[in-house]
Amino acid sequence: MTDGPPAGRPGPVWRLRLEDDFRDTPLARNLARDMTPERQEPLSPADYGRFGPRDILVTRHRGRFLKPCPGTPGYNCCGLHIFHFGLGCPLGCRYCILAAYLDTESLVLFGNLEEGLAEFAALLDRPAGERPLRFCTGEFTDSLLLDRRTGLAERLVALAAAREAVLELKTKTDQVDHLLGLDHRGHTVISFSVNSPEMARAEEGRAAPLAARLAAAAKAARAGYPIGLHFDPLIHYPGWEKGYAETVELIGQTLAGARVAWVSLGCFRYLPRLKEIMLARHPGTGIFNGEFILAGDGKRRYPRPLRTMMYKSLAENLARVLPAETAVYLCMESPRVWRDVFGHDPGPYGLTALLDRQALISRQ
C-alpha cells in the first residue's frame, strides 16, 4: 500500500489484492516489492464492480492471451494482435471505452501470465508466416502504467527481438526509463496516445501531461526505439483545429530526427451507454457536446464530413513536421473516408501491409 501516483498527476495510492493461487508468481513478487498484498478470494467477473481505481487485483485469465484486434466490419483494420495481460485502467480518461464494458476503474492483472507468455512464445516459435506478427499489449489497459513493477514489457521486448515479431507498447504515461537500456533490436515500437493540450488536460484524467508524454517519446527515440503516435480520439470542440495544430507543432519540436514509424488518427467514437456512465462520473466533461451519428457498428461517431475535415487538417499539419516515410493512417475508418482524406483506399489488407512494412524498416 505504499506506492505513488501512476503517471504524471497525483493519483490513487494502490491497494494490491492477490488471489491465493498467485501469491508465489513472479508477477505477485514484483508487485509486492513495494505494495503490501491483501488476500483476495477468487473473483468472478461480476465481482469486478466492487473495486475502485486504487485497487490492483491479481486473478486468473481463463481465455486465450493472444487475440486478433476485433476490427469493425466496413472499416479498415490495422491487423494488430493483442497480448492480453490485464484489464481496466485507473487513468480515468473521460472517453475510455473500457468504462462501457467494465463497471470499475480498477486494474486487473492476470496472475497466470506465465501461461500466456508460454502460449505466446510457442506461437512465435512456429515457422514464420509471410508477415511479421505485430502485436500490442495496450488494448484493454495501458501498456506501461505499472510496467516498472510487473516487468512484463522487458520480457515481451526480448521475445519480439529474437523472433519475427514487432511489439507495440501503447501508453498515456511517461514511464519509459526502465526500457531504455533493453536490447530491442528495433522490434519494439513505443507508442504514445496524444491529444490537443486542452483535451489532454481536461479529458484525460490522471494520464501524464502531453509534454511529459512527448518528452518520454523523445527519450525512447534516443534509445533507438521506433515511435508510434496515436491521435485517438480526436475530439471536436471549439478551437480543435488550433489545439491539434499546437500538438503537431510540439511533436515537430520534440521528435525532430526521431523515427516515427506510424501515426494513427481516429475520431472520438463511443458505445451509446458510455455517455450515461461518463456523465454520471464526470458531469463536467465536454466530449459529448459534438454532433454524432449512429454508425452501423452501434457506435456513435462524428458525421463523416466532419471526420474527414478533421483528418485532413491533422494529416496536412503532420506532413509539415514529419518525414514523408512516416505512415499516417486512419483507425477504423471506411474506404470512403480514406479516399476523401488521402485520395486512395488501401483496402482491407492494404493498411495491414503498410504497417507491416513500417514495422520492418527499423529491425536489425
Place this chain on the structure above:
Amino acid sequence: MTKPLSPAIPEDPAALPPGEAPLAELEEALPFSFARPAEALAESISQVGLLRPLLVQREGSRLKLLAGNLRRRALQLLGRSAAPAVFLPPATPDALALALADNLGRPVNPAETALVWRRLVETRGQAEAEKLAGLLGLDQAPKLRRQNFQAAALPPRGLLALAEGRLDLAAAARLANWPEADQDAVLGLFERLNPSLSNRRIWLDLLEDLARREGLSPADLLSDPDIAASEAEAEARGRPAAEAAARDFLFRRRNPLLAELRKKRAARLRALNLPPSARLALDPQFEDLSFSLTLAFSNLDEFRVLADWLNGLPGQAGFRDLLDDSHD
C-alpha cells in the same frame, strides 16, 4: 345503496371490536395503488360488501396496512371509518412478502412499482429489498432497479405520466434528476404536444445536451419563443406536426451540421426528380457505405421506361453529387 359493514364504530380505536381496523390511522406499508381510481371498487363494496378483509400489523403504537390500500380508499369514499381486518402478530416473518404477494394477481402500474421499490430499499435496505424484488416483478437487471428507484422521486404529475404510460421508465428516471422547474416545463410540453415515447426520449436527449453545452436550463430552452413559433407555424397541420416542428427546431440547434447535411441532401433528392416508381435509399447517418435503388414496375413497357431513365442517371450531376458529397 350503501350497506353497513359493521355495527356502529366507536370513536376511540382502542375500543374497536377485535378484527376491526380504524381506517384513518392505518399507515400504508407499501405505496401500492398510486393512480388507481377507487370509485369502481367503492361502488362494488357498496353493492356486495367487502369481500376480503384488510391485512394489518401492529408496530408499537402504529398500525401498518400491509394489504388493502385501494380497499381502504374505497371504504373512505363510502364514508366508513373502520373495516374488518386480519391482524398479523407483530413479529410475523415475511410480512412484507405477504403485502407484495397480495398484489401479484393484478396489473401493477409502473409508478406503483417504482414507488414500492424505493420504499422497500429505503426501509429495508438494498439486500433485503432485492430478495423481495421478484414479488414485485422486477427482474435481476440492476439498471432497471436503479431506474425504478430514481423514477419514484418524480413529483405526482410525473408519476401520473409514468403510471398512465405517457412516460417510459428510462425517461422518468432521467427526469427525476432534473430540478423541479425543468421537470414542470418538460411535463407541460409532453402534455401539450403528446410526443410518442421514443420522441420523448429524443426531447430529453436534446434538452440535456443543449443545457450542458449552452449552460442553460431545459426550462430556459423550452421558453425560447422560436420553439413556440415553430410549433404555432405547424399547428394547422395537427398536433403531431407541431410536435415534430418544435423538436426539429431543437435538433437544428443541437446539430447544425447534421441539419445542414439533411437539408442539402433533401434539396438534391428533390432536384433529381425521381420517377414515382423509383426509390433511392440514402444512408440517414451519412456514412454512405452503401446505397440502394428500388424500381417498381408491372410490365415490360414500364420497365423499359425505367431502364432508359436508369441509363441516364450516372450522367446527371445531381445524382453524382448525392453519392459523392465530399466536395461540400
